[in-house]
Structures are given as C-alpha cells and as structure tokens.
Amino acid sequence: MAAKRFAGKWLFWGAFVLLAIAAVVFTVRPDPVWVDLATVSRGPMEITIREEGRTRVRDRYVVSSPVAGFLHRVLLEVGDPVIPGELLTEVDPMPASTLDARSRAEAEAKVQSARSALNSTRQKATAAEAEADLAMRELARLQALRGDHFVSEERLQQAKAASDRAQAILRSARFDEEVMAHELAAARTRLEVSAARASGNGAVERVPVRSPVNGSVLGIIRKSEGVIHAGEAILELGDPGALEVVIDVLSFDAVKLSPGVTVRLTGWGGGTLDAVVRRVEPVGFEDVSALGVEERRVQVVADITSPLEAWETLGDGYRVDAEFVLWASADELQIPESAIFRRDGQSLVFRVVGERGELTTVSTGRTNGFYTVILDGLSEGDLVVRHPGRQLEDGSRVRVR
The missing domain is CATH 2.40.420.20 (conserved putative lor/sdh protein from methanococcus maripaludis s2 fold)
Structure with a gap:
C-alpha cells in the first residue's frame, strides 16, 4: 500500500514538472x-515610361497681309474649314510710293525665289508620292501573303506603320507645295501693285487674302478691321488631320528613347491609340514641376499610327497620356x-x-x-x-x- 502511494506521488510530480517545462517553453519561445x-x-x-503630352498640328501656316493697307473684318471662326483659294478677307492698299529701281529688283528677285521654291517643293511632293505608293504596294503584297502564313504579323504591322508614315509625309509635302504657291502669289501681288502705281493708275483694286492650304482655322490673330502693315499676321491655318504628339520627357528618361519606340496614348477621352517616336530633340530645357522642383526635360515627337477614325475628335493642343514601351515580354x-x-x-x-x-x-x-x-x-x-x-x-x- 505504501509502495503504491510512493509511485503515485512520483507520477504526480513528474507530470507536474513536464507541464511546468512545457509552460516555460511555450512562454519564452518567440511569437510568430x-x-x-x-x-x-x-x-x-513591360517596362514603360509614362509622361503627359499634347497634340499639335504638324504643318501650320500663318496667313499675313501681302500689302500695307486697311484690313476688312475677318468673318471666319476658329475651327471653320477652308480650301485652297478661298477668300479669307480683303485689304484696301494704302497709297504708297512707287518702288525705286532697287526695291523693284528686290521684288522681282523675291518672285523668282518663290517660283524656285515652289518648283523644289513640287519635286519633293512627287518623291513623297512615289514613296507612299511604294509603301502601299508593299503593304498590299504582305497582306496578300498573310493568308498563306508567309509573313509574320509583326512584319505586317511594320509595313502598315511605314505606309502610314509615308502618307503623312506626302500630306506634309503637298501642304508645303500649297504654301509655296501662296508665297509666289503674294510676291507677284506686291510687284503688280507697284507696277499699277508706276503706270499712273490711281484706282487700285482691293487685295484679296486667300487660303493657301486645305485645312481649318487654328487661330485668329487679327479679327477686327483697321490699318495693317505688310507682313502682319492675320490668321493661322493648318490641317487637323495631320496631328503629332509632343511629350516633355525628363532628360534622364529621354536617353533611353530613340526613333521607332512604340508609344501608347491614353487619357484623352477615347480608346488607346498607337503611336511611334519620330524624333527625340537633342536640346533640353528647364521646367518647374507642380511641386516647385526644377527639372531638365526634352521634347519627344511621336506620330499617331492608329486609323484616323479612332482619333478624329482630337484637335490641336489636346492633352494625352503617353506611355513609352521600352521592353515587353x-x-x-x-x-x-x-x-x-x-x-x-x-x-x-x-x-x-x-x-x-x-x-x-x-x-x-x-x-x-x-x-x-x-x-x-x-x-x-x-x-x-x-x-x-x-x-x-x-x-x-x-x-x-
């Protein structure tokens, strides 16, 4: 009986010690x-660079007064479409002295210079038309091979982008041709007005100011009538269908970009647009951020490659978010x-x-x-x-x- 009591005590105290040890271990061990x-x-x-940009009409033209005189009120409004030769306004020439021999020679030289410039731009337009035609034929050829899987989708996209760029260059060349024709007409007008004065004809007709290009009114610099000097700006015209995107990029990021880099345009109110970098300007400028920090930035110009139907509501000076794709997998x-x-x-x-x-x-x-x-x-x-x-x-x- 005593032996059983002794064994029971040892069993009790042994269990007590084990529980105490377990409690100590549980207490001192680190919490999870x-x-x-x-x-x-x-x-x-993807590895991307995201910045804010703005749209800009690629080719802009400022219409100026060909002669000094009295400007009639401009009735056009911003956004109105214009066609080549359309009457924008008129100028009543002010009485002026006849050009002397030196001034007449200079005026004739300007006419010859404008004629030569027009011929040069016509040649460039012909070359651009040939390049655009070649790019379109190449795209058509690759599209014909697409069904037989003889050409990759990436090669087809490159050909489409090349065709779009060639069409944009052609539009720009034709725009320049229209501008040079207007410059020639302006030079001839000044010489003809002087010739009329020299012949003793006191009645001088109103000088019409016509549109040199097919586009829209981007800005009205001088709307009210009044005296105007020769060469003073009246209107700013451009083709809103030939937009480019200008993005101010930190110089630290600009060194990673090069022509041909893919750009995605968002945040303009429509769907995502595709674009490609055309030029990274080699000159930086100083800008101050919204937080007051001075930054060195570089302008990067990108061409929109998406179909015109996808961004026809975009205009000049609209805000966009540009995302440059540096690497993707x-x-x-x-x-x-x-x-x-x-x-x-x-x-x-x-x-x-x-x-x-x-x-x-x-x-x-x-x-x-x-x-x-x-x-x-x-x-x-x-x-x-x-x-x-x-x-x-x-x-x-x-x-x-």
Whole structure:
C-alpha cells in the first residue's frame, strides 16, 4: 500500500514538472511574425515610361497681309474649314510710293525665289508620292501573303506603320507645295501693285487674302478691321488631320528613347491609340514641376499610327497620356519588387515553407519598379514575404495577416 502511494506521488510530480517545462517553453519561445505574402507567378511584363503630352498640328501656316493697307473684318471662326483659294478677307492698299529701281529688283528677285521654291517643293511632293505608293504596294503584297502564313504579323504591322508614315509625309509635302504657291502669289501681288502705281493708275483694286492650304482655322490673330502693315499676321491655318504628339520627357528618361519606340496614348477621352517616336530633340530645357522642383526635360515627337477614325475628335493642343514601351515580354517569372532586399551584394527573399520563412538567394532580371523578373532561385507558385521587416530571420515562424 505504501509502495503504491510512493509511485503515485512520483507520477504526480513528474507530470507536474513536464507541464511546468512545457509552460516555460511555450512562454519564452518567440511569437510568430505577422507578414503579407505574394505568389511567384508567370505572366506578361513591360517596362514603360509614362509622361503627359499634347497634340499639335504638324504643318501650320500663318496667313499675313501681302500689302500695307486697311484690313476688312475677318468673318471666319476658329475651327471653320477652308480650301485652297478661298477668300479669307480683303485689304484696301494704302497709297504708297512707287518702288525705286532697287526695291523693284528686290521684288522681282523675291518672285523668282518663290517660283524656285515652289518648283523644289513640287519635286519633293512627287518623291513623297512615289514613296507612299511604294509603301502601299508593299503593304498590299504582305497582306496578300498573310493568308498563306508567309509573313509574320509583326512584319505586317511594320509595313502598315511605314505606309502610314509615308502618307503623312506626302500630306506634309503637298501642304508645303500649297504654301509655296501662296508665297509666289503674294510676291507677284506686291510687284503688280507697284507696277499699277508706276503706270499712273490711281484706282487700285482691293487685295484679296486667300487660303493657301486645305485645312481649318487654328487661330485668329487679327479679327477686327483697321490699318495693317505688310507682313502682319492675320490668321493661322493648318490641317487637323495631320496631328503629332509632343511629350516633355525628363532628360534622364529621354536617353533611353530613340526613333521607332512604340508609344501608347491614353487619357484623352477615347480608346488607346498607337503611336511611334519620330524624333527625340537633342536640346533640353528647364521646367518647374507642380511641386516647385526644377527639372531638365526634352521634347519627344511621336506620330499617331492608329486609323484616323479612332482619333478624329482630337484637335490641336489636346492633352494625352503617353506611355513609352521600352521592353515587353509575354511570359516572365516575376514577384513584387517589395519582396526583394539586398545584402552583401546578393538579392534575397524570404520564401515561406510551411509556417516558417526561409532566407533564399535569387537571381533577378529586369524590373519595372513594381515587379521584378526572377531568373533563378524560385519556382512558380512559391510564396514569398512582402516588405520583410528586421524582426524576420531565417527559420522564423510567420503568420499571415
């Protein structure tokens, strides 16, 4: 009976000691670290530069008074369409002295110069028309081969972009031809008016001011009637169907851009438009941001390659958001950039296995600031810790928030 009491006491105290040890271990062991997790996944990835831009009519022409005189009121409004030769306004020439021999020679030289410039622009327009025709035939040829899978979709898109650019260059060349014809007419008008005065004809007809181009009124510089000097601006005309996009880019980012880089245009009130960089200007300028920070920026000019029907409501000076695509891939293993930290020149993450975080070395590739490509060290579906804190160590227990 005593032996049973003795064994019972030992059993009681042994269990008591084990429970005490377990309580101490449970009390002193570290609490799990609360973490946020991210899954290693595969998917498309892009590296882009996003800036704000504005549209601009590529070819603008300022109509000026060919003679000094009295300007009649301009009845046109901004946005009104005009055609070549359309009467914009009229100028009553003021009495002026006859040109002397030197001034007449200069006027005749200007007529000859304007005639030569017109011939030059006509040759350029002919060359541009040939280039546009060749680009259209090349596009038609590739489209015919498309059904037989003899040409890649990328090659077809390049041919379409080349055809669109050639058409834009042709429109610009024809615009320049119309402008040169107007310059020649203006030079002839001044010489003819002087000749009429020299012949003693006191009655001078009104000088019409006509549109040199096919386009729209972009601005009215002088609307009211009154005395006007020769060469003083009256109207600004342009073709709103030939728009380009001007984007002010930080000089740090501008060095990464070159002609041909793809651009996506959004934030203008319609769908996404495709564009391509045509020119990165070699001269920077200083700008002050909304926060008062001085920045060095560079103007980048892009051509819209989407069909005109997709952006026909866009006008001159409209705001757009431009996204330059520097690099793109359809399938990359990636994780959030916030999960990676550096130590001793290595890229590390905490990979969660079970309920513990394991310190794992990874090899990284390109990053867009939000996600980073993983070349080695992780597999698709692995869980990693976002924003790992200092209290997290290799083997630490973790708990998901």
